[in-house]
Each structure stands twice: as C-alpha cells, then as structure tokens.
Amino acid sequence: MLRIEDTDQNRYVTGAEEYIFKALEWCGLTPDESPVHGGDYGPYRQSERKPMYRQYAEQLVKDGYAYYAFDTPEELEEMRERLKKAKVASPQYNAVTRSTMKNSLTLSEDEVNKRIENGEQYVIRLKVPRNEEVRFHDEIRGWVVVHSSNVDDKVIFKSDGMPTYHLANIVDDHLMKITNVIRGEEWLPSAPLHVLLYRFLGWEETMPKFAHLPLILKPDGNGKLSKRDGDRLGFPVFPLEWTDPTSNEISSGYREKGYFADAFVNMLAFLGWNPGTNQEVFSKEELIETFTLQRVGKAGAKFDADKTKWFNQQYLRATSEAELGELMLPFAEAKGYKTDVDFLTKIAKPMKERATFVGEMIEEADFFFHVPESYDEKTLNKKWKENTPQYLKELKTNLEALTTFDEESTEKAFKTVLEKNEIGFGQLGPGFRLAVTGKGMGPSLFEICSILGKEEVISRIDLALEKLG
RNA sequence: GGUCCGUUCGUCUAGGGGUUAGGACGUCACCCUUUCACGGUGGAGACACGGGUUCGAUUCCCGUACGGACUACCA
Numbered sequence: 001m002l003r004i005e006d007t008d009q010n011r012y013v014t015g016a017e018e019y020i021f022k023a024l025e026w027c028g029l030t031p032d033e034s035p036v037h038g039g040d041y042g043p044y045r046q047s048e049r050k051p052m053y054r055q056y057a058e059q060l061v062k063d064g065y066a067y068y069a070f071d072t073p074e075e076l077e078e079m080r081e082r083l084k085k086a087k088v089a090s091p092q093y094n095a096v097t098r099s100t101m102k103n104s105l106t107l108s109e110d111e112v113n114k115r116i117e118n119g120e121q122y123v124i125r126l127k128v129p130r131n132e133e134v135r136f137h138d139e140i141r142g143w144v145v146v147h148s149s150n151v152d153d154k155v156i157f158k159s160d161g162m163p164t165y166h167l168a169n170i171v172d173d174h175l176m177k178i179t180n181v182i183r184g185e186e187w188l189p190s191a192p193l194h195v196l197l198y199r200f201l202g203w204e205e206t207m208p209k210f211a212h213l214p215l216i217l218k219p220d221g222n223g224k225l226s227k228r229d230g231d232r233l234g235f236p237v238f239p240l241e242w243t244d245p246t247s248n249e250i251s252s253g254y255r256e257k258g259y260f261a262d263a264f265v266n267m268l269a270f271l272g273w274n275p276g277t278n279q280e281v282f283s284k285e286e287l288i289e290t291f292t293l294q295r296v297g298k299a300g301a302k303f304d305a306d307k308t309k310w311f312n313q314q315y316l317r318a319t320s321e322a323e324l325g326e327l328m329l330p331f332a333e334a335k336g337y338k339t340d341v342d343f344l345t346k347i348a349k350p351m352k353e354r355a356t357f358v359g360e361m362i363e364e365a366d367f368f369f370h371v372p373e374s375y376d377e378k379t380l381n382k383k384w385k386e387n388t389p390q391y392l393k394e395l396k397t398n399l400e401a402l403t404t405f406d407e408e409s410t411e412k413a414f415k416t417v418l419e420k421n422e423i424g425f426g427q428l429g430p431g432f433r434l435a436v437t438g439k440g441m442g443p444s445l446f447e448i449c450s451i452l453g454k455e456e457v458i459s460r461i462d463l464a465l466e467k468l469g
Numbered sequence: 470g471g472u473c474c475g476u477u478c479g480u481c482u483a484g485g486g487g488u489u490a491g492g493a494c495g496u497c498a499c500c501c502u503u504u505c506a507c508g509g510u511g512g513a514g515a516c517a518c519g520g521g522u523u524c525g526a527u528u529c530c531c532g533u534a535c536g537g538a539c540u541a542c543c544a
Contacts, residue, residue, distance in 0.1 A: 005544065006544095007543090007544080008542095008543055008544065010543085011543065011544080069542095073541095073542080076541090076542090084470095087470090088471095089470070089471045089472090090470085090471045090472070090540070091471095091540090092471095092540075121542090123542050125542095141474070141475090144473075144474080145473095146472075146473065147472085149472095150471080150472050150473080150540095151472090152540080154541095155541080155542050157542085158542040159542060160542075162542090164541095164542070164543085164544085165543075165544050166544095169544095184538090185474070185475090185537080185538060185539095186537095186538050186539065186544095187538090187539090187544090188473065188474065188538070188539075189472070189473055189474090189538070189539040189540075190539075191473095192473095212474085212538095214474095214475085214537095215537070215538070217536095217537075219480080222536065222537075223537075223538095224537080224538080270481070270482085270493095271481075272481095274481080274482060274483075276483065276484090277483090277492090278483085278491085278492050278493080280481095280492090280493060280494095297475095297481095297482080298474075298475060298476095299474090299475050299476065299536090299537085300474095300475075300536085300537060300538085301480090301481060301482090302480060302481080303480095303481095304480050304481060304494065304495085306480085306494055306495060307480075307481065307493080307494045307495085308494095309494090310493085310494055310495090311494095317507080352507095353506060353507045353508095354505065354506035354507070355506085364505095379504085383503095383504095424503085425503045426503055426504095427503095428503085429503035429504075430503065430504070432503090433503080433504070439504090439505090440504065440505080441503095441504045441505035441506080442504075442505065442506090443505085443506085444502095445503080445504090
C-alpha cells in the first residue's frame, strides 16, 4: 500500500508524487493500493483525508489527553531561550512548561472559547504524562523504554487545519488496518509518542508492530546518506534522475547510470539485512521469499558504491545475450551507429564479460561499427615490429583463401602463419588486433573476425598496412 | 547539552562462552589468456577499551570511549 503523507503544504514539491510512483515502478514494486491503484481504504493522500483528522484531535482534547495551545512562534522561541538560559537539560513544551504557556490548561474555558470564536490561531498538543515509563517492542531492537518526561507535548494538529505526521500516521494506520510499521531509525525517538497516541485513542490492542531499520550512512564521513553525497562522491542516491523543479538542480539516478533495477534492489536489500548464508545475488522473488525482519541488523551501514557496481556486474553477466542486444540498442543509436538488435546480440557475447554496465559494452565496441580511426600508440610502439607488415600480408592471403570465415577457420589461418615463420603468438597477435580494432586489448580476436566478416577484416588489414607501413 | 540507539577485517557482514573467528566488496600476488576482462588459487586484513561473571569471554553484565538518530505548527 502506498500512502502519500503530504500533511505539510509548505513542502509541496511539483512532480514529487509522480516521481515516487515511477521510481517504485522501475524497481518492479507495484502497490496493491494507492492514489492511482485504488483500494478499499482510500483516499490514499493525507491531504485528501483532511476532514477526517480533526475529530480525533478533538476527541483527545475532550478526553483530557490533549489541549489547545495559542502560543505564537515568537512566544515559543522565547520560552526555549528562557529555558536554555536557565540551563534546563532539554528545553521543551512539556508537563512542566505547559503551565507557563497560553493554552487551554492555563486559560479559563471562557477565554479559550472566546479565542477560538475570534478565529485566533491555535494548535492541538498532546498532553504527555509527567511521570510514566513508555515501553514498546521493536521487532529489530527488542524492548525500548523511554520515560515520558523525555517526550514533549508534540503538536498533533496544526493551525492550518492539517494534522502533523504523528496524528495522521496513527489515525490512518488504524483506519487502514496497517499491521507493520517498518521505518528508518530516525523515527525511533518519536515512537513512544505514537504509542501514547494509540493508547489515548483507545487503539492499543490493535497497535501495529514496530520495526526501526538501521540507516544508510555516508561512505566517507559521518551521518546519514543524503542526495548531496551521491553527486559529491560520484554515485547516484536516487533510483531515477530527479530535477528539482525550483532550483533545477539535477540529482543523478541509478536507472540513468545504467544500473539494472534488480541489481539496485538487491544491493539495497543487503544494506542492513543478510540471509545468513553466503548467497548474495537474489532475484526479487528470492528476496521476497527469504527476507525476515529477524535478520536485519541494528547498526547503520556505510554505503559502498563499489559493491553496488559489483552487483550490477553480476546481473549483467546473468543476462542473456538476446536481452543485452535489446538493451544496447539505445546506446548504439545514441552513438549514431546504424545497427539492429541481431547484430548487437552477436557482439553481446564477447563484450559482456568485461563490462559492468550495458553502456560500456557499446562504449568499448566502437570497432564493431567503424574502421579504426586511430591506432593505440602504446601498442603500436611496442608491438608493431619491422616484420609485422610482412606477416600480416601472409595472414591476409590465408584469410582471403577461406571459404568459411568463422572463429575456428580464422584461428587456423592465423596459426599457419605462425608455424610457417616459426614465430610465437606475440609476434603477430597484437599487430593483427591493432589492424582490426585499433586497440591493444579486447575480446578474442577470432570471435571479432567472425562477426566482422571476411571482407571487412581484409580491408582493415589493407588499411593498416597502408597507414602503418 | 539531553534522550534513545548502536560498536566483528578499510567497507558490508556471518558467528557465538572453549572456532585456525567464516563469506563478500576492495586490495596484493600467482595461475589461466596474444592482450584486457572473466574465472581460479592464495596473501594481508577485525571481535573499541576497562572492569566484572566464569575453569574459560570476542560472545553475558556494568562502565568508558567512539559513532549515529532525534531534540519544528518537517516528514
């Protein structure tokens, strides 16, 4: 189920919701219920549920678990300053300080009613007990105990008529019959507040199970990973590329960098979780099958971009050549190559073993699409010897004589030259590669020959002889 | 500062009162290969520290240190 928690109207970002759907879709995660998928518990946008929340807040006030507060932002600031100066350990709106503020506990009922009737702005705050142990069971961390004196009187209903996350979350989870709350560790400190809310609303019996996941940390310094870190350190943080609508700032995405969605999901799953076996590559189905909260660790995990690449490489190597051929097409077209999936499928075989990304397979395969524009200088200086042209000519003659031009026959033609001249592979191999591909390294030469075909290979030898002497 | 959470190789982690503390990424060496990769073999590399408990602790308990989260009319 996908619920949009958009209770803060000030933080509305155009396109953000659509982005969430697209990102999930790319990951292969389709919600059963959502604002666009429908379901029996809608609406699924909290902004559209606005009319539902007020009654619960009012109910809490009526039952003595919450109160109206009229303090202005300036007054709140003043209060915090005052407490700070008095060296109070934790300056907060709580059981001690609420008696000094403007709220329905300090003001007379008449005064409160008058203020509300006059349209004065107010919020509703939860009346957190002064001296009570709040305990709850976390599926990952076990029992967590927090003293209520450390929980402040959080605003649960804002002056703009919207609930805060805290109230909306509890109300919706209850109404939508949510069974498990699995969220980041940053929510742990406010979990006691949520437990209190369930209790005061009379829903404690059906309270969902809580699990607080360890955070993903920056690879270098400290702190949780943020979108800024990615582009600073050269890896994406977002699944899909995202352009901020106001600043136009672009955050790179895994999809655009050429990652497989499954590899991305696989990598993510292993940040904090592991199956307890040596298996690391898991399909989504296997992940669903194997994952348990019990095997989630407690400590935050530093993000490892290298490991992410490794995952992608594993997926690349497991992908069929036919599929790779199709995936390569857009990259080849972007390069301006006139080609088709059939040809790309052919070159997928030699290219896939030395690539991490699909894009790389095209990047490194330029020689399949045009004659060498230049010859690798290092190899040229080191391997292009005085005898090379002569051996190449002999090789050319042998190749010309071939009726079938495949891996086997070209290798045989090549070896014949070696035997005849009593030379080693190194005397001709690098020169041959240079003539055909312009490079000093790459996939099997004979495989390349069989793909390029007789005519092309021979004309390239001619070209090299002409250019390099 | 306060509250809460955490701490096994550089990183992600397995493990658990008596183990040669296991795997993966990265790194190094070698093998394979005309080359580069892939693959294979091997190396270096960790239980934060101090006290207990115990015959024995890296494992349990308590402190300390360090790290993280939170501390908004944000989620």
